[in-house]
Amino acid sequence: MAHQAHNIAWHALTSNLKFYSPKSPSKDKPTNLYFQFNPNQTDDIRHFAISFAKNIREHTACERKKYLARFDVPNEDDVLLTDATTQKISPLVYKWRHRYHWDLAVPSETKSLTSPSLRRLCTHNDGFRCRCAIPFQERKVSSFLRQYTSNRCYEFFKLNTEAFYNIELVKTLLLYREMEPILRVCAHPNVDIEEWQSQAQCYCEVYDAGWDIVYESALNAYLCLNILYEFPALWDSTSSSSKLADYRSTKLYQRTLRTCTYSTCTSEIAKYPHRAFFGISDDQFKFGQNNMPDIYSIHSAGKYFEDEKNFPYGLAPIEDFLSSKKHEVEYLPDIFAVAVVRDVLRLKSLPEELVYDVMERADYTVKRRLIYPDDPFHPGNRDELQRYLKYCWQLVVNCNMMAEELEVSIEWDDLIYKFLSTFLSSPGGRKIGSFYLFD
Template identity: 30%
Template sequence: MAHQAHAIPWGVLSSNFKFTSKSARHGDETNLFPRKNPAQGKELMYFAHGFAQAVESMSRTERENYPSSYDVTGSNDLLIDDVTESKIRNTVRRYRMAITRGKQRGYCPSPCPVTYMHGCTCPLSPVDRSILPWKLEDNLNQCVEYPSPHHDSTELFKTLLLHGQIDALLRIAAQPSASIEIIWAPVCCRGQIGWGELMRSTLMSYICLNVSFLKPETYDATARAAYLREEHRNPPTKPEDLDYRKAEGYERMLKRCTARAAYGVHLYPHQEFFGVGPDGSVDQNWRDSNPTMPVLETHNLHEYMPLRSDIPVVTRYLQQKGLPLELAPEVLDHAEYIPRRRLPIADDPLHPENSEELRKYLKYCWKLLVWCNVVAEGTGKKINWVYEITQCILDLWGVDELKRRTIHYYVIDREYLQLPRVDGYSFI
């Protein structure tokens, strides 16, 4: 069963697409292609509206878990309290290290702006936990100004989202001097990636995996054999080509969710689920469809990636060597022995033996989408879900047969968070 199957009309979306290997009509591309269905536009919009309603309804329930309003705090007050700080501490250390690490393949990152050292190990300071990082300025046409010493407001914001620290985020959003809508899609020469991309990459993975799941002929041996018996194609599809991982849409999603980016804290959960380390994937635009490496090879170009269940085993080993228990997490952290892989069967998220991890991951993706919506509304803006979903479907399976109408960016209501000067679409 697809995730949230009672609330989201997955069947309507899935039944409008068919997996085709090496489609002659599409330059030998393998992907899910739209079927000839006269009601296509209407049905896809039905899906988009149904999805939007499900997120919004779940957001209302989630919002009830937090105070209905927040006080304005003083300039020295902590917006990120000790409990929240302890939950996000390791992720902050990891992304600060990643941003300021010494020479990397292809580029030289700038050192820590506070210690001037490569490999920043600064903890969150009281200033980082105050209102300061959120007093962002958008100098129209130039760069977003990041007022806090580490200039890492976008990464810090995304970290709070990943850890579901919604109370802290709503408190930040409620401050009149905070302007976090600027970092939804920031324009900045440093290359910071906003929380809009956190939402979009999650949405793409969530939709792609749920729809692929409804095509068992692309991952289940029995369903595949049955499908091929009924297929009237000449020459027939080879069994090994009937594989969801060979679809262009899946490859684009994987590239987007596991890309190597200096400001990529929002990709950590996806990299961990798909088992692609921060240095393992190819560094290029995910929209670029030029085949570089077959997807099965982009996986596992790297050293052994610890499973979450490996950590207690190694901790026990360190203890046997005489290391005090409380030091073990620190040692593992320094050795970057952090869980990087969740799937027992690597590189095959839909494998039946991975179903438990898949279920957990999809549940987490759904929570992230709901959290993004709750926080967006906390800033007084809205996420235009219909616009986001139609765009996502086009990113995954967009071909000319998918008839659409452009909605120009200047007619899209300003109350919506969107990419600057990017049009939307409506299926017809």
């Protein structure tokens, strides 16, 4: 049963879909779920969207009641991130500072005055010159009030590096469901988080720097897997191994998998939880790069199309889709492998803090949550799938909570329509037609 089936009208949507796998899939006719254009399809989709948006609003209101109804305006010198919160999020902050290619990623040894620390709290007063994941100054309210500066091409990191670091911290708090510091800083009249909702390095680049990528990635994964839940013939034990009836070979699943996990984008933070669930390494899917076998590539004038619109989703079986150097990039330990290594270090009589510090510095953390890899609907992955769907839903709700605190409206109907028209298919490319939740 789909997640929250009692509140969201999944069947109203999926009753208008049918699985179709051509003998020779192509860009125009991929293996996918197709709209059937039944007489009531438009009304059914609208009913689904209304129920979905209504459920977000209701859950947002419920979650908001867990915190103070009104937060006082904080002083700029107040410490916003508590010691506990800082220690909780530091490993992920340390990870993305190493991943990024910008001035604040990993300061060079010549600039560094101190030794790096993961779980020990920063006590330095040298700003970003120390190598701590979260410098002490960056825990204060003042750092979260940095303003976005409009920039021309190639000037994003020159003008917005420190502000970008701050918004990456906000996204990290969202991933860890640490909402109180976010709600506290949103009470300040000078907070500029709204300006960072949708941002790019410049106007001619992909908009992949804002916090909208957090809820869009979570929403897309949530929609994809719940829609597939309504088609058990594609994943149950009697048919999941069939090449003609495998949900993993659909454009819907493959596009979701890749777009929720790809790398080489301005901000990769939103991709981390999805990589961990699907078992995708940090460099497996690179934005704008097609590593699939040539027989699936789409050509024009002898050149490969590598953009998202023309990527060959739904053309290849899952084995070929995942063939892009999956096992050559890095080993992806699951929760059991991590537990074994942790126990071995403990047997060496290392202090508990040092055990975690060693594992995190070696980046030996859980990178694959599925017990049975590459198959979320495997019966042995059922519990993990349910936890993941719940987590994605919570991200959507928490992003909506932050938006409401900023008096920003997220247009969930537009996002749902965008997903349905982009990830699902229609006979002959027929448009499903736009819809509005409120006329």
